[in-house]
Structures are given as structure tokens and as C-alpha cells.
Amino acid sequence: MNIIIVGCGKIGALLTEQLCMEGHNVSIIDLDRDIVKSVSNRYDVLGVVGNGAVSTTLIDAGIEKANLLIAMTGKDELNLMCCLIAKKISNCQTISRMQNPQYSKQINIIKEELGLSMTINPEYVAAKEVAKLLRFPSAVKVETFAKGRVEILKYKIPTDSKLQNLKLYEISSKLNCNVLVCAVERGQEVIIPNGQFQLMEGDLISIVATPQKANEFFHKLGVVKGKVKNIMIVGGGGISYYLVKQLENMGIGVTIIEKNEERCRFLSEELSKAVVIHGDGINQDILDEEGIKNIDAFAAMTNLDEVNILMTLYAKTQANAKVITKVHTITYSDVIESMKLDSIICPKNIVAECVIQYVRAMQNSIGSNVETLYKIIENKAEALEFIVRRNSEIIGVPLEKLKLRDGVIISCIHRNNTIIIPKGKDTIQLGDSVIIVTKKSGMDDITDILEK
């Protein structure tokens, strides 16, 4: 597909990279010459310098043949303008970033009036992600499939865990629990394991299970952290705002620490139940004073990545709490990974994932059959949900007889509202929704999992 991305900041650049790798023809538009230059040097894209809301600039970028325009500048109004003009020139679909909370109530009117296909609020989706994590504190990361009936959870095997040195085929017998390990991260390596694979301490495993089964699994391991009852959030930005709104509905007690007094006032006006503290989270005394020792969860959400990381590390020493760190700018992912920060939230990744899911869905109508897609491990493994719509050589064959490609695992079959965590004797039937996990990206059809 031909895609135009307006605004090549952090999110725009990440989208450019991922859409490019998925094989789309991408043009980028940005006002800043240097940004355009550096992005078009790194990726195989057409770079145009200019204002994306000006028709000549859009034409230079090839709007006439574009299928999709993604406006990702920091200004909502400019994004809408881009989409509007683009829509007038060609009949492409448009995605706009909208992050001003004041517009959020009228978002549906805007969408309808301007014919937008999708609006995305980076702060809101990030907040949703954090809330999901707080619901399931044992896991590092949670993704849902099959309309919430299946979850993929990431869990790091701690020292002295029951899982240690266990072979995968022994899990169901020893723990008496039906879950499937679909991917393992060991150091830098990503492994799609088979039954003989032996787990080790420090492995980051991704498991597929229904929510109940997952709960059971964590219970049997004896690692269930209790339900989160109170949380301390440092930094009162947009993400925190949306997050607290959701947490208040869940009945979780919230303490927000924010250093800007005016912002504190705004938060206290907007958020009825949360305790708003005016102070700088980098100051250890304040965290101590607000009772960091007694919290169930800690979220570092300031705009400074380094400060967030430091505070999380401190919180981990003080309390046995679920910690969540926002990392937005820093790219040294390997280093961050090695610091054992539990869950990391990266708003730009979440936004990119949302947009790419949409793009995949658009392609669906063109020929790909991917229903949902999640990057389980950034750029290294992804989970795809296919719906088997037509007859193929896969149907009715026991899974153990299928010749699968290397690094592909069928992790779940969803048939008539029942979830099957498949074994070798199971088969795929017409109309099933199948979740596969793979190291190879760019699969378009369920038959792509077969060896060719």
C-alpha cells in the first residue's frame, strides 16, 4: 500500500520504520529538513520537506495514489487539517493523532464530519496499557486475542521458581495446568520452543492461555501478587491523567506526585478521588514520606526517562510492588532490559502497534487474512490471529502431521466460543480463528505457516 506519514517525530519515525519493513511504500512529510533527511537516509522512503496541510506538498508526496495518510504531528488541529486536505484531493483513508483531552468528548463528531478512519491518542492508549498491566500484576506484559478470551502474558522466571529446569512437555503434568509457552527470550536470543525445550532462570516466557487458566497457572506457581489496591504515580502528565480516570473506576487508591503546582491544581480539580501531592519525585524524601514502602504498585510517568528508571529502581528496593516505567525517548533497549525493571511502557510503540494493526486490517480487504497482530518481542516475534475462511491443505490434518516452518507455533484455536490450547492430535477446522506465534514477519495467510 502507499502510505503517507505527516510529522516524523518519535512516533512518526517508528511508524516509518515498521511500515517500511512490512513492505509498504512510505512517503514522509515534515517541516524540518534535517529530520526528513535523516529518516529518508535510514529507510527506503520518499522524503518531502514542507507543511503536510498544503496540497502541493501532499501532491509531491504522492497523495493522488496514496491509500492511507497518517497525521502524527504534535498539533491536533494541524493533523485534522492534513487529513481534511488529503481527503479532498484523493479518496485515501486517514488516521489522525488527537491528544488534547478537551477534544476527546467530541471525537466521534470530528471523526464522522471529517471522514477520519481512526483517531489515536498516544497518552490514552498508553494509559489503557498500564491499566491492563495493573489488572494482572504478575505478568510483565499482557495482550488479548479473540475478543479478550485469550491472553498472551509475559512472565520472567525468577530464581527458585518451579518452572526452573522444567521441560515444556512436563508443564501440563507437573503443574496440572493447560498453558502453552509460545516464545522464550533468553538474553538477546528469541526462541520459539518445542516440547523438549528446557526452561531456565531468567527466561522471559510468553504464555498463551485463557484468563482463568492464566490465573490458575500463576497460583500454582505461587507467584501471584495480590490485587493492586493502591498505587503511587510520579508525574502528572497526560498518561497519568487518563490512567487515574480508569483506576478510579477500578477502586484503586491513587497518589500522584507532580512537581508543577498549576498542574497539581488542574489534576485535583479533574480527579475527584486521587491524592495529588505537589513535589518532585526525584526527591527521595517525598517518596518515603508518601509511604513508598506500603504500596502495591508504582508507576514512573514523568517526561524524563532517566528519572523514571532511577525512581523505579528505588521503588523496587523499598517495596514488593508491581513497577511500571515509562520510557519514551531512550533507545538503548538492551541496557534497559538488563536492569530488570519489570514492565516498561513505551507510548510510541503502543501507538505504532495500533496503527499497524489498522494497516493490516486495511490490507485484509486487499488479500491478507491477518485479523490481529501483536509484536510480542519487538521486531523479533509476533503473534497473528487468522480466521480460516476458505478450504486449504491445513484443514482437518492433525497438527503433529503438519510440516510447519521453523520458528512457527500454533498457540491457540478458537472455535465456537471455546478456546483450545492445541495438542498434536487437534485439527484446524473451517471457521476457526487460529493464533500463531512466529519469528518470521510478513505472513499474510494461514497457509504461510507451512514449510514450502
Next chain:
Amino acid sequence: MNYKAISKIIGLVLKFEAAFMLLPAIVAVIYQERAGIYFAITMFLCLLVGAALGLVSKKDTEFYAKEGFASVALSWIALSIFGALPFYLSGEIPSYTDALFETISGFTTTGASILSNVEALSHCMLFWRSFTHWLGGMGVLVFILAVLPLTGGYNMHLMRAESPGPQVGKLVPRVHKTATILYGIYVFITVVEIILLLIGKMPLFDAVTISFGTAGTGGFGIKNDSMAGYSDYIQNVVSIFMILFGVNFNAYFFLLLRKVKNFFRSEEVLTYFGIIIVSTIAIAINVNSLFPSFMKSLQHSLFQVASIITTTGFSTVDFDVWPEASKSILLLLMFIGACAGSTGGGIKVSRIIISIKLIKKEITTFIHPRCVKSVKMDGKVIDDETLKAVSVYFMTFVLVFLSSVLLLTFDDCDFITNFTAVSATINNIGPGLNMVGPTQNFGFFSGFCKYVLMFDMLVGRLELFPMLVLFSPNTWKKKQSA
């Protein structure tokens, strides 16, 4: 420096060269020439070395501008080294230095020859000689980019290093697609020329080789008198196509998109045609007395102007005997060269336009010291970096030029010969004046001077910097982490 990535690319280039050599081999079979066997041998060598270089592990994907420049420069050197083998092995060009000179002259689309008797070569050698022009014109790596979808940071760096002009832009988002479009236009115009020449009753072999020479703006003839022996019709067709191949290919892309207005709004293309018209008329008047009619003089004047400005280097008459004024105009045209993004060489019309505008701007700031003015082309502001790059290009060009002239003086030829020899090679034209005039050749230079000129040809074709990057010790530093 990522040696593995570079080695992979050179390996790829050699494998492609082996594939290219299939064509002259087929020609040898058609004409039943024994020399064809040497192409087979060279193909085998290319494949062997290419495969060996391609063996390196794939994992390392680090590829930046530096690697792009270095691998393009080294690829061209490797291409020439292996491309020269058939000439040398067959004994048709007995000295390897000469064979290398001929091949580099071919790939860089210079068309300077060391052969005094071209007609003595076998058909397959003549074909290969002209075919190198065609390949070198648009670029071998651009060809590879068009055929193989390379992924990652590779492609743009390669394309930028190989394509001529101050600003290398893409036509469509993907490099692969852009390269395919460029080669598509290139092949199309070449085929049209071959057909038109065939209509003019030119033999097929001549039509194909001459078209290759025109398309790449190279200028290797297959007759000792270059183009003089052909009919007026053929000469006129070749004049027109030389001019067409000197136009920026991006402009043709606009025509493809049916944006005719953009084609005629391109300042560079307009200036290019302007220069051709003015100098053709000026020379025609100047040399009128040498020809029976003004039309005849206009025809020859146009051919020579087209041949020199597009840096092709065919000739229909010996312009070395023309009056000084005409020779001087031709000498100036040598430096101007064709449009950026065409197959021609020289400094490029767009660089000339930009620098003249820059001079105008400087003069304005002398008169109005506080004046703020930006340099524009085609209505778009040219950023400071491009302006700087153009100025630096000029400086470097002059430096390389003068040092080459200095080095040539050790051969004890006269100044005009040395000056025009360097000019003819660095601008990828072919013939110069005096001892290297259109009816002469470069065979008399000493081995050392030939190497200097070979270097000049490569420097000129790759627009100075890719070759010069090879001389910087920093380029060769291994990466720190390794």
C-alpha cells in the same frame, strides 16, 4: 567500515558482470569468432571471485554513507579490472594497461580510446566495448538495485553514490521502483534509437553499438572515422538522441506522468537546450566557410555541440582544424556537461546554474550588505548544504584537474594536449584537442599517464567524492566494537 557488506556488494557486482558478458559471448557465436572463448573464461573468473566475496556471513547490516561511497568506488574498479580481461586475454589489446584504459573509458562512458585501428577488433570485442558504455551510463549498481530488491540502508547510499548531480532524489518511495523506472526509460529510448537507425539503413550491429554509445553518452565508435562515414540522416538521428540522453531522466518521468508543464518548467532542462541552441548557431556561423552550405555547417555544428555537451564524444568532422573561437566554445561546453540525473558527465548544468545564482547573490550582498536572499531553482529554495556541496565540488574539481595536468606534463606533450586530455577524461567526453583530437587517440601516453587518466575518468564518472573517500585513512578504520 563494514568490510563484509562491501565485499558482498562487490561479489554481487562481479556476478552481474559475468551475466552481462553473456551478450558479447552470444555475439561471438553469431559471428563465429573464436575470441568468444575469452568471455567464457572471464565469466568463469568473475563468478568464482564473486562467489568467494559473497561468502561472508550476512548478519552484519551496518551500512552507512561511508560504506555506500566505498563500495561503489571499489565496485567500479573491480568491474573494470575484470572487464578488461577479454581484451587482454584475446591479445587484441596486447598490453593490460591499455586494455584497462579502454575498459574504464567504456564503463565511465568516456569513449577515449588507445586504439589507432578500431576496425581491427573482432565483433564481440567491439560489442563489449560499446556495451560497457550502456551499462556505465545509468550505472551498474542502479541496475542491480532495479533487479534485486536489496533491503535495509543499502540502497539509497548506493544510488546516491553512483548517480550524478548535486541532489539525488527519488521518483517514488522505493529505491527499487525508482531504479526500475529509470532503467525502463533508458531501455525504451535506446530501443527507439536502434529502430530509427535501422530505418536509416544502418546495419544491425552498427545500429546497436552506436545506440549503446549514444545512450551511455560514451562515444566509442566502431569505425576509425567515428561517425563521419554515415549518412546525414543517421548523423542527425544520433545528434538528437545524444541531446535526449543528456536530459535529466526525472524530467522524462514527468512526461510519463503526463505532467508536461513540469517538464518545460525545469530550469535545468531549459538552460541545457538554451546552451545547445546558442552555441550551435555561434559555431555554425564561425565555421560556415569550411562547408558548402550553411545547412551543412549547422548540421555538423549541432552534432559536435551535442556530442561535446552531453560528453558523448562522437565526431563527424575533425573539429581540431576549426577556428579558435569554435574550439574554445567546445572546450567550455566540455566543462558544463549534461543535466544532472542524465547519463552524461561534466560538471552538470544544474551545478553551473546554482553557482551562477550564488555569485549573483554574493554581488547583491556587496551592494546591500543587509540583504537577505535565498537561492532558488525551479521555484524551490536550495538549502545551504547543497550550496556548500556545489562550491566544494568546484574547488575539488579544479584541484584534481590541475594536479592531473601537472602529472601529465612529465610526458613532455604540449599544454593544449595535456589540458584537453584531462578535460576529456575527467568530464567523460573522449576526444580533446591537438594530439588527443577527434582523429587521434590516447595510445601514445606513457603507462603512468594512462593510470592518471584512468583515475580521472573514474573520479569524473562517480562525481569526485566516492573515489576520493578511498584515500581517506578514516574510511578504512575498522569499527571500534569489532
